[in-house]
Amino acid sequence: MDTQLIEYLRNFLIKNDIDGLVINSTNEFLVEYNRLDLNARYYVTGFTGSTGDVFLTSDKIYQFVDTRYHEQADNQVDHDFVDVVKIPLTKSSFTALTEIIPSYYKVGVVATKTSKRFYELLVKNLKMKNSIVKLINIDPVIEFKKESITPVNYNVFQVSKDITGLTADEKFEQIKQHIDGNFNILVTSLEDIAYITNLRSYDFDYSAIFPAKAIITNDGINIYTDCSLPFIGDNFKIYPFKDMEQKLKSITKSTIYIDEEKLSIYDYNLISPTNKILKSYLSLFKTVKNDNELEHMKKCFERSDRALKVVYDMLNSNTIYSEYDYYEALIKSMKENGALSLSFKPIVAAGSNTSIIHYSSPSKEKMVNDGDFLLVDYGGYYEGGIATDTTRTFIKGTPSAEQKIVYTTVLKAFLNAYYTKYDKKASYFSIDKVARDIIDKNISPDYPFAHGTGHGVGISVHENPPRVSSAESSKTKIIENTVFSIEPGAYKEGWGGIRIENTVYAKYEEDKITMHTLSHFPFEIKLIDLSVMNDFEKFYYMKWQAASCVL
Secondary structure, eight states: OOHHHHHHHHHHHHHTTOSEEEEOSSOTTOOSSOOGGGOHHHHHHOOOOSSOOEEEESSOEEEEEOGGGHHHHHHHSOTTTOEEEEOOTTSOHHHHHHHHSOSSOEEEEEGGGSBHHHHHHHHHHHHTTTOEEEEESSOHHHHHTGGGOOOOOOOOEEOOHHHHSSOHHHHHHHHHHTSOSSOEEEEOOHHHHHHHHTEEOSOSTTOSOOSOEEEEETTEEEEEOSSOOOOOOTTEEEEOTTHHHHHHHHOOSSEEEEOTTTSBHHHHTTSOTTSEEEEOOTHHHHHBOOHHHHHHHHHHHHHHHHHHHHHHHHHTSSSOOBHHHHHHHHHHHHHHTTOSEESSOOEEEEGGGGGSTTOOOOOSSOBOOTTOEEEEEEOEEOTTOOOOOEEEEEESSOOOHHHHHHHHHHHHHHHHHHHOOEETTOBHHHHHHHHHHHHHHHSOTTSOOOSOSEEEOSSSSSEEEEEESSSGGGOSBOOTTBEEEEOOEEEETTTEEEEOBEEEEEEEETTEEEEEESOOOOOOGGGOOGGGOOHHHHHHHHHHHHHOOOO
16 A cells, blocks of 8 residues: 555645545546556555546545455455445446445546546436536546656557458448438547557557547548557548647537547547537447458467467376466467467466456465366457457366356356347347356355356457346347357355356347357366256257367
């Protein structure tokens, strides 16, 4: 705990006449996987999860974490200074925050790191408590820690049309065909920038993006960045990042399309009120993969599957290895099998650590002994800058009957969610319900399925849309050629956890929707109890294993 930083922030509250400050985990591009040296939240509490903001007052520090991070936050924060607010699956982080904030409070938020949607919802909800929201135009944490930030030189490269399927100019023409009349699309999502330009960089941790924003008009696409970029296309012009504010302010009496979840309230306030604001659906262009992208992803997952074999071989040898040994061997194997970067920090957890859903600290001291689970969740980037994501849970030696029952139940959840033929009106929520019902009906609530069933996968390993969960946001129709994970799990603190994840894509076949997997690694045969499977599940389990030739 940096007590000097905390003292500085509490003085900042006094100087700015606010009672509390929301401290974000993201940066000004609202990314999920932010570098730790740019992560204000990390400096305050030491929590390293990809999401989870902080609320700081004159006498309290609240660290908010969803179900994936309950155990991890407990392990990482100093409980003498930080209260961990553990958000259940049935509650949003926004609701948890607004419940903590007292009435008659002045709450500060950093304008460049707060989305328009979040800000407006916060203002609306706090108004009912007679509390107000004040915009802060600098991040006081990053200002205090600016000497700790390492400058990055982004090496941006162009992805071949053989992989993207379309040139950047062809993507521009495709966008124009879907919008009538004169228009302006403000693009602040780095994944959307990477998509429309066909450019990638592996210099930002666990991503294929580079810092830039864009304004798309009928006449072309202006890219605003301080990075050195290769030629994009005839319809693209590149400007210094500082020029974007003036350009945005200059647009008046026009139509501007925005994504309010990816647009900061700072950028939104630059837009003239004379403009008509409409919702942007640009993100849907990258959500639906074309044939070239799918073929590339299949090749990426083949290499990703091969990389995991080293873990299987080590686990089934007579040598006892540590979590860290497996972690190091996996990363080496991924690079040997063609990965140019990681799509997230691999999770390599053993024994009771497997119940920590996003376990992030593989230990040199934690040995994987007989009867221990080993959970491996990993992914990489290859030539196309599209992520892979796979999880397998293994066993060292001989499993217990309990381990086999829980594992087989999770596998049953996956098999049913994957092999069910869905009606063409079905939603992503339907997939989650199939998996969740299997776990809820077959094992004790002591082993909760404490996360969503899946997420979109693309330029970001967590792409939205689609979402595959029990939330209202998942009640959208399954779209052909969308790529997403199916990853049911069951976890019990102190005992361990099991997750099985495969990345799949949806296809329309006659009057049904079917799933097609990109991951093909076999399941852990030692953990299967066939006696709790029905004939449907046995058939598809054996079909999967027969098609998995990695081992």
